[in-house]
Amino acid sequence: MSNVASETMHHDEHEHHEQSFISKYIFSMDHKMISKQFLITGLIMGLIGMTMSVLFRMQLAWPDKSFPIFDTLFGRWSTDGHINPDFYMALVTMHGTIMVFFVLTAGLSGTFSNLLIPYQVGCRDMASPFLNMLSYWFFFASSVILMSSLFVQTGPASGGWTVYPPLSALPKAMPGSGLGMTLWLVSMIFFIGSSLLGGINYVVTILNMRTHGLTMTRLPLTMWAFFFTAVLGILSFPVLLSGSLLLVFDRSFGTSFYLSEIFIDGHALTNAGGSPILWQHLFWFLGHPEVYIIILPALGITSEVVATNSRKPIFGYKAMIGSIMGIAGVSFFVWGHHMFVTGMNPLFGSVFMFITFLVAIPSAVKTFNYLATMWRGNIRFTPAMLFGVGLVSLFVTGGLTGIFLGNAALDIPLHDSYFVVAHFHIVMGSSAIFGLLCGVYHWFPRMYGRMMNPQLGYLHFWLSLIGVYMVFFPMHFMGLGGVPRRYYAFTAWDQFAIWNDMNEFITIGAIIGSFAQLIFLYNFVSSIFFGKKSVQNPWGSNTLEWTAPVEQIHGNWPGEVPKVYRWPYDYSRPDAVEDFVPQNVPDDVVPVEWAGDPHGAASAHNEVSSSDAKSESVVHFSWFKKLGMRLGVL
Amino acid sequence: MNTQKNKTTPLQTQPQIMENQRLILWLFMVASILAFGGLTSAYIVRMAAGNWYKFDIPSIFTWNCVIVIASSASMIWAYRSAKNDELENVKYGLWGALLLGIAFTLLQFMGWNELNSQDIYFSPRRSDNGDLTPLISGSFFFAISAVHFVHVIAGLILLLVTLVKAYRWKVHKKNLLTISLASTYWHFVGILWIYLFLFLKYWN
Amino acid sequence: MLHFNMKKVFALLTVILVFGFGAFAADMTKDPGFTNGEKLFKTNCATCHALDKKVTGPALRGVTSRRKEAWIIKWVKDNAALRATNDPEAVAIFNEYKGVQMTAFGNLSDGDIKNILVYVENAPAPAAAKAPVAAATDGGQPAEDTSAWVYVLLAILLFALLVLSLSIESKVSKLLGKELINWNKINAIMFPVMLIAGSMYIYHYFTKYAPYTYFSVGAGTEHGKVLDQMFMVTLTITGIVFILCQFLAFTFPYFYRHKGEGTKAFYYPHNNQIEFWWTIIPSIVLVSLLVYGLKTWNGITMQDKPQNAYEIELFARQFDWTVRYAGPDGKLGKHDYHKIGGANFVGMDYKDVASHDDILNVGEVHLVVNQPVVMNLRSQDVIHSAFIPNLRVQMNAVPGIPTSQIFTPIVTTKEMRARLQEEHPNDPAYNTWDYMLLCNKICGASHYLMKMVVIVETKEEYEHWLATLKSPYQAENPVVVPATDTVSTNKTAALK
Structure with missing residues (x-):
């Protein structure tokens, strides 16, 4: 037994050697440094994606105006101050790919899972710091490869971030389907590798490395959210990998997985028997869980921030866990709702519609729980709290329009219209981004030991909230007027002219919203160097990351790892002096259960068994492992 | 600030499902299963759409199933020997598994060649009379078995690593993790082959 | 002595001829070829070409002085074939436009192309038209820019x-x-302020733009009316939830803000009863909406083909839509993509006799009011999608996998125009309003211009229009009609 223990302890040995610049800052295996790497890369990619959106929105709003900046930035992809239609498609594609994967998946999960998991479960670092380091560098490689596709002769991938074949399989169909698409696929392969490595690490650390007294039902909701996010990733990204592999084969080896009966550029291609719809199945099998991979961490962060800043327990902790499980589980069976108008068997449409409606229920439960947490709270408006409340508002708006789209019949006139663009931008592009920003404001002191400027934070929030509602709310009406998405201009029909004013309004909103993000970036960067030094627990929070010293150290805690005696939501307990009781406060100082709470919020009792004292350096296995060992399989 | 490795800190008293590295391996295998799930689902869906060319799978692939079983048996012997500190047998067992694994590789290539000689290719080929052979069933067979083969290579590397460790006398009763993980993964790759083989042979 | 100054004579002759030509040229806009050419240009070329600026393809004005007419005709009909002969000009253009190929217009005859060229060369130059405007905007633009x-x-x-x-x-x-x-108080107050501002904003948008959504004039199909009703029901229910949740989200921050030293929150971690209720009630509401939706979905997608339905096929390719009517035999002929070429640019298989009377038309489709139509879809190259918002119709066109949707238009174009004019009395644009068919699946650079006009009309008007169309097979293989007094009914579509 002890030899196993020593093997899992070996990573502590590197605490004792001096770290070079390279091993401390570049190829760091410390989860705190890796989380910053994910954050910085994610923010840079976000800036690029956001700039792309402002530029193509300018083209949309003022199609007759000539913008010299397009010629400067895009060179031959722009003509007389107008973006070329095929490059417009490329910008839209890159914007979607960058935002969905690089900002909202890696930038959100990668940052906060890495930062918080070892801290909040009470261990020194991830289960495998080496794989963790690889996970970041695969992500970095993926980013570089994707960005490089902007500079190739035929341009980047341009078939939308969903890259449906045959468009994405045939370089003759659009220039972006040439080398640019190959680079997109290579970038995704690295990205999937990064996600898998990260996700596996997160799952193992949360399951296996919790500190003394930290049962699963004493974990903060951030941990539950990140855990299920990682599980979703492990189960769904491999299917995209398979699908992408088949696309690579079709593009480069003449196979016919997705291609059939195609006549292009004067030739009838020899591909036969393939189905473009097959790609859609394989893509959306990842694609739908992907959006939950995006929103779950944001929701977990919101739980934490709203509870801490309302000085109240999160309402319905167990229900919240159940909702996370429900959302995660159901999300695997709804992918077909992206394919209602592909001509697939209507029976499948019915099944997918049915299950899609089910996933609305746990989402609603979570929303009500957030509101109930704020009810009769003692709310302190940090910038993080503002973004948390903003997320709730946006989640409600975006989630409700999902009910229209999930209805297969209603989807017939709504699919691929601006109504859909409004829906996913509000629920994902705004709500989840607010979660990211909420997390940055809240955990900035933990990451950098300093505080961000709160007033700039307030300004950032209000401008952002106004910005996103300005940009995305009007789009619903455009969708209900029959305006399709991914259109370079609306000149084909006179009846689209009525939306010109709205297009301008939306673009102005986008410019305001983007400007607000610049305020945030200034605040973020300047606070790293000049921000007010933080105290150890600036928010009066209960979770374990705030029990570590302000100056980050390798191994997180200077002495022992804290032991946990209670759940993380003892805020404003009537029988406590302070309005918060951190998890590591022993039960002789403040009792675990409050006599006035009949159901016992922290119902798990602290086991102080005598055997613990003896088995100090020994790993203690569960019944599962013991059975496996007895059977000789584990 | 330097941290001290505090020997009195209990590692964790929360039960572990299994050791970290083992759980990491299992999660990776789960991901792999999902990837093959995607490929085999694609196969099933495509097959149901009709126009599916049935061909006989060369018997070499059946022989490979036997080799897989033999290789796993050798691996089990190696592990048991390690548990009993029979260090010479550990090496023999590992060699057996490795050599049978290489034999598997060779037979796979022979099998693929045999399919090519029967005009079943991964990608369409023009034959002498100008006909193209876009046999999607062939493409699927090659794609699935090739992806499996990539996993075999990873397994061979793991075996090699364990073998090197064995030669350094580091695989024994008190140091079973490496051989245990290599063994688990090797069995996984083997069972995966048998499942895929049966699937490709009988699900058409 | 009659010494003519030859130079002066030539000069005079040139002047006469030029003016003559000029006068003659000015008349070209009245030439029927011009009108036909303009129509053909707008249907076939405008997706990728403009006269005076580069869009997807080059600007076309002056093309006859750049290329020979015979070359142009070959290029337009099948540029791939021309390139295959290694024609240097053809290859050069292809490379310049980054290897994106132009559609092959096998449907255009030599005469059609010549007409198009007449239009291209003689359409009023925008420079002249734009000059005063440009002057105004030149004067105005700096002012505009300055104000920005x-x-x-x-x-x-x-x-x-x-x-x-x-x-x-x-x-x-x-x-x-x-x-x-007190920043806390300011932020707290901002929430109800935003609630009021937001409500005003939403109200303004609803009142201003709801009339422009397609609900305001009703759906043009049977099932569309059902969908609209379901939309309204869903909107009402989700609207109530929306208002309630946003109200709470924007008032709680104010009411429950930190009010000063000594205030404490109410420790209330959970309430299983209320969790139960707010799980069950949304579930019941959602399941009801679900059942309603399922019934409608099944009704639309799983219906048997009605007795009196007629079949059409929409053929999609980069970047136009072609309708194929079944002809007098009422049957669409089989198709084979290997046969795509020339006048048979949709790839009908002429081995199937049913295809001989099939009629093609690019860019415009006519439908009969109050009669169910089976809209079959096929694609030549990539996934396209036929989206007719006012009819609440949408279906992907997938290469290799034919799809179809059955629907019944119930409002003619004329009537819809009347409704729109009633809804928007001051807007003359609705005089020329049409049902629009848009491509709704990203398909390349000219995706946004890939359109088709849909006209819903009475049966008589429809048959009248159909009689003007040609069947490619019969155009190439004219049937010799014996001189009898029975009128050939080749060109009339029989509706079963």
């Missing part, structure tokens, strides 16, 4: 002022040892 810059400058100034005042406030606060401004 003024706003930007103002915004920067405002922001600078804001930052300055904030830094002063924080310094003074530090000095005094307490917060000058």
Whole structure:
């Protein structure tokens, strides 16, 4: 037994050697440094994606105006101050790919899972710091490869971030389907590798490395959210990998997985028997869980921030866990709702519609729980709290329009219209981004030991909230007027002219919203160097990351790892002096259960068994492992 | 600030499902299963759409199933020997598994060649009379078995690593993790082959 | 002695001829070829070409002085074939446009192409038309630009002022040892303020833009009416939830803000009863909506083909839509993509006799009111999608996998125009309104221009129009009609 223990302890040995610049800052295996790497890369990619959106929105709003900046930035992809239609498609594609994967998946999960998991479960670092380091560098490689596709002769991938074949399989169909698409696929392969490595690490650390007294039902909701996010990733990204592999084969080896009966550029291609719809199945099998991979961490962060800043327990902790499980589980069976108008068997449409409606229920439960947490709270408006409340508002708006789209019949006139663009931008592009920003404001002191400027934070929030509602709310009406998405201009029909004013309004909103993000970036960067030094627990929070010293150290805690005696939501307990009781406060100082709470919020009792004292350096296995060992399989 | 490795800190008293590295391996295998799930689902869906060319799978692939079983048996012997500190047998067992694994590789290539000689290719080929052979069933067979083969290579590397460790006398009763993980993964790759083989042979 | 100054004579002759030609040229816009050419240009070429600027393809004005007419005809009909002969000009253009190929217009005859060229060369030059406008905008534009810059400058100034005042406030606060401004209260108050502002904003948008959504004039199909009703029901239910949740989300922050030292929150971690209720009630509501939706979905997608339905096929390719009518035999002929070429650019398989009377038309489709139609879809190259919003119809066109949707238009184009004019009395645009068919699946650079006009009309009008169309097979293989007094009914579509 002890030899196993020593093997899992070996990573502590590197605490004792001096770290070079390279091993401390570049190829760091410390989860705190890796989380910053994910954050910085994610923010840079976000800036690029956001700039792309402002530029193509300018083209949309003022199609007759000539913008010299397009010629400067895009060179031959722009003509007389107008973006070329095929490059417009490329910008839209890159914007979607960058935002969905690089900002909202890696930038959100990668940052906060890495930062918080070892801290909040009470261990020194991830289960495998080496794989963790690889996970970041695969992500970095993926980013570089994707960005490089902007500079190739035929341009980047341009078939939308969903890259449906045959468009994405045939370089003759659009220039972006040439080398640019190959680079997109290579970038995704690295990205999937990064996600898998990260996700596996997160799952193992949360399951296996919790500190003394930290049962699963004493974990903060951030941990539950990140855990299920990682599980979703492990189960769904491999299917995209398979699908992408088949696309690579079709593009480069003449196979016919997705291609059939195609006549292009004067030739009838020899591909036969393939189905473009097959790609859609394989893509959306990842694609739908992907959006939950995006929103779950944001929701977990919101739980934490709203509870801490309302000085109240999160309402319905167990229900919240159940909702996370429900959302995660159901999300695997709804992918077909992206394919209602592909001509697939209507029976499948019915099944997918049915299950899609089910996933609305746990989402609603979570929303009500957030509101109930704020009810009769003692709310302190940090910038993080503002973004948390903003997320709730946006989640409600975006989630409700999902009910229209999930209805297969209603989807017939709504699919691929601006109504859909409004829906996913509000629920994902705004709500989840607010979660990211909420997390940055809240955990900035933990990451950098300093505080961000709160007033700039307030300004950032209000401008952002106004910005996103300005940009995305009007789009619903455009969708209900029959305006399709991914259109370079609306000149084909006179009846689209009525939306010109709205297009301008939306673009102005986008410019305001983007400007607000610049305020945030200034605040973020300047606070790293000049921000007010933080105290150890600036928010009066209960979770374990705030029990570590302000100056980050390798191994997180200077002495022992804290032991946990209670759940993380003892805020404003009537029988406590302070309005918060951190998890590591022993039960002789403040009792675990409050006599006035009949159901016992922290119902798990602290086991102080005598055997613990003896088995100090020994790993203690569960019944599962013991059975496996007895059977000789584990 | 330097941290001290505090020997009195209990590692964790929360039960572990299994050791970290083992759980990491299992999660990776789960991901792999999902990837093959995607490929085999694609196969099933495509097959149901009709126009599916049935061909006989060369018997070499059946022989490979036997080799897989033999290789796993050798691996089990190696592990048991390690548990009993029979260090010479550990090496023999590992060699057996490795050599049978290489034999598997060779037979796979022979099998693929045999399919090519029967005009079943991964990608369409023009034959002498100008006909193209876009046999999607062939493409699927090659794609699935090739992806499996990539996993075999990873397994061979793991075996090699364990073998090197064995030669350094580091695989024994008190140091079973490496051989245990290599063994688990090797069995996984083997069972995966048998499942895929049966699937490709009988699900058409 | 009659010595003519030859130079002067030639000069005079040239002047006469030029003016003559000029006069003659000016008449070209009245030439029927011009009108036909303009129509053909707008249907076939406008997706990728403009006259005076580069869009997807090059600007076309003056093309006859750049290329020979015979070459142009070959290029337009099948540019791939021309390139295959290694024609240097053809290859050069292809490479210049980054290897994106132009559609092959096998449907255009030599005469059609010549007409198009007449239009291209003689359409009124926008430079002349635009000059006064340009002058105005030139004069106006700087003013416009200046005003935009003024706003930007103002915004920067405002922001600078804001930052300055904030830094002063924080310094003074530090000095005094307490917060000058109660930021918590300000943020708390902002929420109900935003609630009011947001409500006004939403109300404004609904009142201003709801009339422009397609609900305001009703759906053009049977099932569309059902969908619209279901939309309204869903909107009502989700609207109530929306208002309730946003109200709480924007008032709770104000009511439950930190009110000063000594205030404490109410420790209330859970309530299983209320969790139960707010799980069950949404579930019941959602399941009801679900059942309603399922019934409608099944009704639309799983219906048997009605007795009196007629079949059409929409053929999609980069970047146009072609309708194929079944002809007098009422049957669409089989198709084979290997046969695509020339006049048979949709790839009908002429081995199937049923295809001989099939009729093609690019860019415009006519449908009969109150009669169910089976809209079959096929694609030549990539996934396209036929989206007819006012009919509430949408279906992908997938290469290799034919799809179809059955629907019944119930409002003619004329009637829809009347409804629109009633809804928007001051807007003359609706005089020329049409049902639009848009491509709704990204398909390449000209995706946004890939359109088809849909006309819903009475049966008589429809048959009248159909009689003007040609069947490619019969055009190439004219049937010799014996001189009898039975009128050939080749060109009339029989509706079963």
